[in-house]
Amino acid sequence: MGKKKRGHPDVEELLSRAWCYYCERDFEDLKLLISHQKAKHFKCDRCGRRLNTAGGLSVHMNQVHKESLTSVENALPNRQGLDVEIFGMEGIPEDIVQQHNQRIIQNFYQAQAERYAATGNPPPGQGGKGPAKKLKIETPEEIKKRLAEHRARVAAQKTTMNGGSATHTPLEGRPDGQSPAQNASPGAFNSPFPPPGGQYPTFPAQSVPGYSPPPQYPGAYPPPSIPSRPGSNLPAPHGLPPRPGQPGWQGSASTIDELVSGAAQEGDEIDQLIRMAEARIKPPKKPETPTGAEPPAEGGEKKSKKEKDKNVKMIYDDELSPEERMAQMPRYAFVVEAGA
Amino acid sequence: MAPPATQFELAQPPNDAISALAFSPDSPSRLLASSWDKNIYLYDKLQNSGGEExxxxxxxxxxEHRAPVLDVCFGKDGNEAFSAGxxxxxxxxxxDSGxxxxxxxxxxxxxxxVYSKEHSLLISASWDSTLHIHDPSNPSLSPLPVPLPGKPHAIAASPSKLVVAMTSRLVHIYDLSALSNALASPSPSAQPPQPWQQRESSxxxxxxxxxxxxxxxxYATSSIEGRVAVEWFDASAESQARKYAFKCHRTAHPQPDGSGSGATTTTTTDVVYPVNALAFHPVHxxxxxxxxxxxxxxLWDAEAKRRMKVYQKFxxxxxxxxxxxxxxxxxxxxCPGFETGMEDYSGEGRTKIFVRELGENEALPKGKGK
Structure with missing residues (x-):
């Protein structure tokens, strides 16, 4: 395995990283993980003492503060239990390990695909794995086809100079003479054409507060070093060889997630367009209505996530406030007295 | 699931849903709770005052009131309270006297x-789309009505401003000293006090x-759709650019296959809850x-845009x-939340008040060993 050849960790490397059972963050080495756990999950919130395990903290709380610990701090909702004894990587239930590995692999191939799509570099030798194949062979054809149609349409609209461009096959007849590397790249995502309507502009960073938990980890803590996800963050410069080494890459707090979302930024625009076309959803006309930070936050959120068709269920959705509804109930109603 | 001792439950909670809680301005051991059961409850000795565990x-x-009490606040001291019915x-x-x-x-x-300590004003907001401005220290002054363009749902007072959030996402910000002046010098011909700023909710x-x-x-506002916005009074472009909103109080429910990994194929139902209450820390x-x-x-850090803590689910x-x-x-x-389409609601038996004693640095932004 070429080690750190391109500054992108390969999948074995990612899988071998130490990670935290409680919050799914991964770390450079076990030492860091253990100090993370002591600081984040096994720290006594009364006196600040760092214990080695949840059990240790529980005993400490009991003996020193006469309090009982019911859950592990800062943990994902389903990982707060004290029943599993975790120290570093030890004690993690096998099924959780499996789940974690699966997620890493999935994210990795997604990131990889997006990266290749964005840079146009051919995949290196490690491409023999199933998921990567799937991503590369199945969707690109569709995407290409649609992209071609889209290009033709835009081109036809835009200029009469290339009147015949609509009939050209997209690969040979590209009017703008794009780099051939893009042809080879599976999504050819970085089209020079802005999507019609430009519905995904660069979002102001401040509208995406860092603490919106990504939907796939309810209640997860985002890596603290990322205050916000920039809207258009190129994962690698076009046409340039990736910076050698990239010392900060591995050691930084950036997780697979960030990697994925960073890489996904690019592709999502057209990808999403295609999906919307498929679903016959009209693209939103004016995404940046001047209603303040709200819509950009929404868009930025969506863009950085992989799920496009997320269902949302609101517990309360009404024009009247809950109190007004309650006030209408006989049990709470107030009957106005005469002359009141 | 016994809560840790730093968080305790008050004995004798209200019999029905809670509408508001308020701590005394003088003492951290006095707490008022207003309830839909038509009562206001006054608690004391919240600390474990030498008694048994x-x-x-x-x-x-x-x-007791004639009807459900929708809000309560303290007045100038720990013996004066106001209620909205x-x-x-x-x-x-x-x-003291009741x-x-x-x-x-x-x-x-x-x-x-809401009571403004700085201006000794009491402001009430009613679904009749008015505010009433009162001077509790001078009961002879009749309350000054201020018409609003919509039904108010929430109000809050900072040292100098009053924020009124209404239906149709309207937000008015009043200058408290202007309100105070208007109340003190009533002239029948005068226009009702105008808002200092009019905004649309973010x-x-x-x-x-x-x-x-x-x-x-x-100030911060929250909506029924699991979201909180933080905004600044200063109307300058720089300050307004600093405002932001974020999602919170949601839970994701992955579909059956879900390893929760959020792959392209998994669909997730995001259950979005209303954000019912907001409170700024008086010290930090x-x-x-x-x-x-x-x-x-x-707990959130408004400046750093960070979540500091999430407490155990109640x-x-x-x-x-x-x-x-x-x-x-x-x-x-x-207490149980009111959900869309509920035909019946009762907080009976499920209404509780917890008081959490915060650790020294629990609400302190930054500095917390990360």
């Missing part, structure tokens, strides 16, 4: 009351709660707490929050 909080007395009345309550006086009558239920859905920063810099002014229908309370929706004046205690009112 578990003897937290004593119910000193209750103050479904019976259209704003009342002053002497907590004497209740009606300060004003609205033409619809009174949703909120949130797309019905505003649920408003809290103002003790630093007077800005950048810290605020939000309480939602998902039964959790979270058994039911969080309806109200209050920090004690010294910031050491956080009271959490828990």
């Amino acid at each position: 578990g003897s937290h909080g004593t119910l000193l007395r209750t103050f 479904m019976d259209w009345q704003v009342r002053r309550i002497d907590l 004497e209740q006086t009606t300060l004003s009558k609205h033409a619809a239920p009174v949703r909120r009351v 949130l797309k859905f019905l505003t649920r709660a408003v809290a103002a920063m003790p630093s007077d810099a800005g 002014g950048s810290t605020f707490a939000s309480g939602g229908g998902d039964a959790t309370v979270a 058994a039911d929706s969080v309806a109200a929050l209050a920090f004690s004046s010294d910031g050491r205690y956080l009271a959490v009112g828990v």
Whole structure:
């Protein structure tokens, strides 16, 4: 395995990283993980003492503060239990390990695909794995086809100079003479054409507060070093060889997630367009209505996530406030007295 | 699931849903709770006052109203309180004697009351789309009505401003000293006081709660759609550019196959809860707490745009929050949440008040060993 050849960790490397059972963050080495756990999950919130395990903290709380610990701090909702004894990587239930590995692999191939799509570099030798194949062979054809149609349409609209461009096959007849590397790249995502309507502009960073938990980890803590996800963050410069080494890459707090979302930024625009076309959803006309930070936050959120068709269920959705509804109930109603 | 001792449950909670909680301005051990069961509850000795383990909080007395009480706040000291009633009345309550006086009558239920210590003003907001401005120290002055363009749902007072959040996402910000002046020098010909600023809510859905920063810099609003916005009073472009909104109080439910990994194929149902309560920390002014229908309370750092903490889920929706004046205690009112389409609702038996004693640095932004 070429080690750190391109500054992108390969999948074995990612899988071998130490990670935290409680919050799914991964770390450079076990030492860091253990100090993370002591600081984040096994720290006594009364006196600040760092214990080695949840059990240790529980005993400490009991003996020193006469309090009982019911859950592990800062943990994902389903990982707060004290029943599993975790120290570093030890004690993690096998099924959780499996789940974690699966997620890493999935994210990795997604990131990889997006990266290749964005840079146009051919995949290196490690491409023999199933998921990567799937991503590369199945969707690109569709995407290409649609992209071609889209290009033709835009081109036809835009200029009469290339009147015949609509009939050209997209690969040979590209009017703008794009780099051939893009042809080879599976999504050819970085089209020079802005999507019609430009519905995904660069979002102001401040509208995406860092603490919106990504939907796939309810209640997860985002890596603290990322205050916000920039809207258009190129994962690698076009046409340039990736910076050698990239010392900060591995050691930084950036997780697979960030990697994925960073890489996904690019592709999502057209990808999403295609999906919307498929679903016959009209693209939103004016995404940046001047209603303040709200819509950009929404868009930025969506863009950085992989799920496009997320269902949302609101517990309360009404024009009247809950109190007004309650006030209408006989049990709470107030009957106005005469002359009141 | 016994809660840790730093968080205790008050004995004798209200019999029905809680509408508001308020700590005394003088003492961190006095707490008022207003309830849909038509009573206001006064608790004391929240601290474990030398008694046995578990003897937290004593119910000193209750103050009965004619109708459900929608809000309560303290006045100039720990003996004066004001209530907002479904019976259209704003009342002053002497907590020592139990004497209740009606300060004003609205033409619809009174949703909120807020007291401005700095200006000695009491402001009530009613579904009749008016504010009433009162001077409790001078009962001879009749309350000054201020018409609003919509039904108010939440109000909050910072040292100099009053934020009123209404239906149709309207937000008006009034200057308290202007209100005070208008009340003090009534002239029949005068126009009702105009808002200092008129804004549209940054949130797309019905505003649920408003809290103002003790630093007077800005305020936070929350909506029924699991979202909180932080905004600044300063109308300059730079300040306005700093405002932001974020999602919270949601839970994701992955579909069956879901390893929860959020792959392209998994669909996730995001259950979105209303954010019922907001409260800024009186000492660490950048810290605020939000309480939602998902039964959790979270602490946020408004300046750093960070979540500082999420507390253990409670058994039911969080309806109200209050920090004690010294910031050491956080009271959490828990009762079943009202959901769309509910035909019947009752908080009976499931209404609880928890008081959490905050650790020294629990609400302190930054500095917490990361």
